[in-house]
Amino acid sequence: MATEHKVKQGECISSIAAQYGLFPETIWDDPANADLKEQRADPNVLSPGDVVVIPDKRAKEETGGTEQRHRFRRKGVPAMLRLQIKRDDQPRANVPFVLTVDGTSTNGTTDGDGMVEVPIPPGARQGELKITEGDVEEIYPFRLGTLDPLDSEEGVRGRLRGLGYDDSLEFADLVREFQHREGLDPTSHIDEPTKAKLREVFGQ
Amino acid sequence: MSDLETIARQAINSVLHNVLNTRTVDLFFQRSPGNDNGADRTIVGLQYQVRAQGFVIQRGVTGNDGKINMPIRGGVSTLELLHNGSRVADYEVRASTAALAPVANLSGQKQRLRLLGYQIGHGGPDGNGVDNTANVMEFERSVLDFQSDESLYDDAVINAATQNQMTTRAGA
Numbered sequence: 001m002a003t004e005h006k007v008k009q010g011e012c013i014s015s016i017a018a019q020y021g022l023f024p025e026t027i028w029d030d031p032a033n034a035d036l037k038e039q040r041a042d043p044n045v046l047s048p049g050d051v052v053v054i055p056d057k058r059a060k061e062e063t064g065g066t067e068q069r070h071r072f073r074r075k076g077v078p079a080m081l082r083l084q085i086k087r088d089d090q091p092r093a094n095v096p097f098v099l100t101v102d103g104t105s106t107n108g109t110t111d112g113d114g115m116v117e118v119p120i121p122p123g124a125r126q127g128e129l130k131i132t133e134g135d136v137e138e139i140y141p142f143r144l145g146t147l148d149p150l151d152s153e154e155g156v157r158g159r160l161r162g163l164g165y166d167d168s169l170e171f172a173d174l175v176r177e178f179q180h181r182e183g184l185d186p187t188s189h190i191d192e193p194t195k196a197k198l199r200e201v202f203g204q
Numbered sequence: 205m206s207d208l209e210t211i212a213r214q215a216i217n218s219v220l221h222n223v224l225n226t227r228t229v230d231l232f233f234q235r236s237p238g239n240d241n242g243a244d245r246t247i248v249g250l251q252y253q254v255r256a257q258g259f260v261i262q263r264g265v266t267g268n269d270g271k272i273n274m275p276i277r278g279g280v281s282t283l284e285l286l287h288n289g290s291r292v293a294d295y296e297v298r299a300s301t302a303a304l305a306p307v308a309n310l311s312g313q314k315q316r317l318r319l320l321g322y323q324i325g326h327g328g329p330d331g332n333g334v335d336n337t338a339n340v341m342e343f344e345r346s347v348l349d350f351q352s353d354e355s356l357y358d359d360a361v362i363n364a365a366t367q368n369q370m371t372t373r374a375g376a
Contacts, residue, residue: 042220044214082220086226124213135264140224142224145213146210147212161210162209162223163225164227168278
């Protein structure tokens with residue numbers, strides 16, 4: 001009997017799959033979720049209140065001789081953190097970083113585009129990236145899985161905040177500033193060209 | 205207050221990514237007003253931290269030029285100067301091209317002189333250090349000091365050359 005899961009803020013397909021012990025693809029590609037799939041397009045960005053159908057687990061049969069040791073490997077699917085770090089629109093390229101997610105730290109170096117790519121637990125909620133250069137320590141705190149879909153105001157604000165915009169502005173002013181900076185028609189509304197541009201520059 | 209940055213977890217063979225971009229403002233700390241040709245005016249080794257959205261987002265020490273490359277998140281950050289780890293001063297810094305009044309206006313001139321460290325009093329009928337009729341010379345004095353420091357003709361007249369130099373020195 002399939003169950004329905006109502007999405008809460010901070011959840012995405014990876015975190016939901018991990019909770020139910022399924023692969024993200026198993027849930028997302030289930031025919032019962034076809035409507036949601038069409039509506040959201042991006043399984044990493046669900047809206048609170050979305051309903052995801054959780055299919056039943058299928059039993060997998062394995063034969064093995066008695067009196068022998070059998071090794072089963074638990075298949076876990078980590079989520080990825082793929083984050084481009086910029087300062088004044090310039091990528092922080094080839095700098096060492098320490099990423100801390102839910103208390104676990106990973107060391108690495110950003111690539112030539114300032115990209116950080118690290119597997120993280122699917123349910124991870126909060127993280128912080130630290131770059132130390134000389135006497136200066138830059139700290140980038142963030143929350144995970146809380147990005148809302150692009151067709152909501154909060155989804156637009158979240159992306160613009162990430163891009164370094166002052167999101168204490170009135171929504172129309174904020175949108176116009178983005179449009180102005182990107183050379184778009186300054187309509188102050190989230191129209192299709194604005195949405196497409198925002199998806200392109202934020203990366204999602 | 206602005207919310208913390210939100211990032212999506214990526215899954216299902218995703219090629220997507222998210223961006224964290226930070227705008228910055230360069231601030232220079234000096235012991236006394238005037239141009240910074242004399243290295244002894246810059247404040248070296250000043251300990252600071254920058255806070256935004258409830259988090260410390262940068263820690264450091266000023267270098268030989270007294271500079272802090274200050275990150276601004278969500279439109280506003282607070283610079284906290286530290287002495288032996290304790291806060292001794294706070295500055296709220298906003299990223300906005302409209303933050304300073306035009307240099308042609310009295311208020312814009314005063315803002316720039318204050319940023320550069322000149323003392324401007326609050327005397328005069330409007331409390332702005334200006335009184336053309338009586339003895340309140342505070343604003344005029346700061347303009348004369350500025351002109352003298354910048355090797356401009358020091359007559360306390362804020363002509364185009366003086367305005368340009370104010371803009372150059374204040375960086376905006």
